[in-house]
Amino acid sequence: MGTRPRFDLSGRAAGLIGQRLLKLPPALSRNVTVERDLRIPTHDGQTLLANHWAPADASSGAPTAVVRTPYGRTGPLDWLYGRALAERGLHVLTVSCRGTFGSDGDFRAMRHEREDGLSTLRWLAAQPWGNDVVLTGSSYLGYTQWAVAAEAPAQVKAMVPHVTSSRLALSFLRPDRFEVETLLGWSVSTATQERPGGIWRALLGIGRKRVREAMRTLPLVDADTAALGHAWPFYQDCLHHDQNDPFWKNEDHSPAVGDVTVPVSSIAGWYDIFLADQLRDFQVLRAAGRDAHLTVGPWWHGHVGGMAAVLGDTIGWAAAHARGTEPPRKPPVRLFVMGVDEWRDFDQWPPTGYTGQRWHLAPGGELHPAPSPPAPPTSFTYDPADPTPSLGGPKLESRGAGPVDNRKLEARDDVLVFTSAVLDADVEVIGEIAAEVWLRADRPSCDLFVRLCDVDGRGRSLNICDDLVKVRPDGVTRVTVALSPTAHVFRRGHRIRVQVSAGAFPRFARNLGDGGPSHTATEPRATTVEVFHDAGHPSSIVLPQRQLAG
Known part of the structure; x- marks a missing residue:
């Protein structure tokens, strides 16, 4: 049970601003409904909370975009994925990951995304609007796609992972090396995000000075306590288990990338923290003969250009797959060549001729x-x-x-x-x-x-x-x-x-x-x-x- 679907009028201005900022295609309608706090049962008896956005005049054949996130179902992500996609003809299901923003359980980063994702898709299949599904989202939201991709049911027609990889944080856990800025910063952000104003504090960088000072803590094992006042499980897991440790076996989905049959459009950035891993995921898909496409822009992790690209591909390319219509033509590889600032198409990565x-x-x-x-x-x-x-x-x-x-x-x-x-x-x-x-x-x-x-x-x-x-x-x-x-x-x-x-x-x-x-x-x-x-x-x-x- 959740709230009854209701028209969402308050976000129209945000939708218009977002359209201009992200250069999205025009909205089909500004009239959208949202049903909040739907309850999704998991395989082990927990409950996940979700919001359902929909065009007010949506037909039963409109596809559904699934976005699973640890960052909440209100605020920027709400209109960025929920409203923006619903205004362009898609149902949208935004699901809070286990242990975040009202969903049951404890949040342990990466640990439950496979089973909880499959539970979400089973629940969605029973909804009258949940038959044709696309998976989309950035960073952790992209990792939740990879967590279910190799076992995705037939209802999943396409996926659009953006600035992410199939093993996410393991990218930063090479033996004898520790990327403290990313791992401590993200740990503090997720540990404090549900405090009043937490999401906005993170976006505005409030508290950044304390975190930067904590990065100098010796020994490094105490840096999370210096920043938060207590240890944080994810940070400690990263310190004590490198990417080769069997500890991460269930969180590392890279061995199954070649088994993914869902069409994939990967959106990456030349200055993104996950670039090398994302390129490897794409190469594995192509080597397995899968329908895979790659776009790499002059972007870093939170760059607006990358966000525009993932939403554009979700609205156009992925939704066409879900509707069973011919998707817009995409080359296997599209790269922004810096220095001359132009887009070029290639048959593979890395390109031949160099x-x-x-x-x-x-x-x-x-x-x-x-x-x-x-x-x-x-x-x-x-x-x-x-x-x-x-x-x-x-x-x-x-x-x-x-x-x-x-x-x-x-x-x-x-x-x-x-x-x-x-x-x-x-x-x-x-x-x-x-x-x-x-x-x-x-x-x-x-x-x-x-x-x-x-x-x-x-x-x-x-x-x-x-x-x-x-x-x-x-x-x-x-x-x-x-x-x-x-x-x-x-x-x-x-x-x-x-x-x-x-x-x-x-x-x-x-x-x-x-x-x-x-x-x-x-x-x-x-x-x-x-x-x-x-x-x-x-x-x-x-x-x-x-x-x-x-």
Whole structure:
């Protein structure tokens, strides 16, 4: 039982503003109804609460979009998915995940989404408006799609996962590395979101300072207590179990991606935190011969352009599948190529026609296509008491994410910079990028952060892609870093730049240099790192590139 369906008039202005902001197709009607607090039984006797939005004049053949969320059924998500989609001819079922916003049970991130999702679909099949279903949503809402995708019943006709992956938080749990900004920030946000004004406080960044201070807590295992006043289960689970731990077996849906037969349109961003995993999910689908499409824009996690894309594909492509009509044509891969700011279509990811070109780190901060002559290494010192800061790039929070001017960062003594000569022709780079760096360190453990930048004619250095790996040096050690993929044209008159450092805090937890587990370390120790760049140790970055005419 829930409230009776009623016309929702209060959100018409929000619907109109959202249409203009997100550049959505025109509404079919502003007259929509909403039935709140429907009760959905789960397989184990719990109850989930949901809202049902519908066009006031919806026919029984209108498809239903299912959105499962831990973030509540009111506020921004309410009109973004509920009203926006209902105004364009869809039923919408927004379901609060277990343990959130009135749904029974305790919220344990990722743990119950498969069974609760299948319970939701069984309940929906018994509703007169629940026969033709599409799954949609961003981030955690996208993960809830993957949780049921491989076992989805026939009523599910399409899915549109946006800035997400089939294993979600496991992306951040590589052995010996901890992405504290994302994991602690999200833990605090979900722990406090049901307090008065919680959702709006999170969106406005209220309380951000306390969380950032907590990220410096030593040992790191106490950071959640510093931020919240008590431990938080998800944060502790992440600290104590890396992505290879069987602890996460039921939460990792990546092994079943190839079994998904539902048509999938994946929406990603070049600066999104889930990009690499989302591309792998797409590749697995295509390798299995599935109906899969990929769109990657110049977006970060909360970018309005990505939100517009997921809603557009839900209204058009996915709803057409559900209605049994011909969906709009979509190429297998559609990429926004940065630098020239244009969309291009491809047959696959990564595209063919791009070959790896090595750009070698050279003495004096130079970057050359040819190896360097013999030269001594270049060294720097990383001090975890004054850690190399993170700047721009992939962030869970939109504020400060994406491409930013790196010159202030590059002026630090703990950041090495290697820059090419001015390009006499455009260099197009599309695909997977890797760096090989030969280094030596005077501590048993250090981190290696590598970033690719585009330097324009005015000297602005904009970050393109990057990543960090944990290193346990054994003398002079070769270290490989798989940077996030990209599609970018370095224009004639620009320069290619590579940064090398030993940290990016608070995006990544500080390496204290003692070689022990990062979550129990308490004593910061400075580390001197030597980077080698001679013929015997050819440190380089490999760019999948195509040379273009000048």
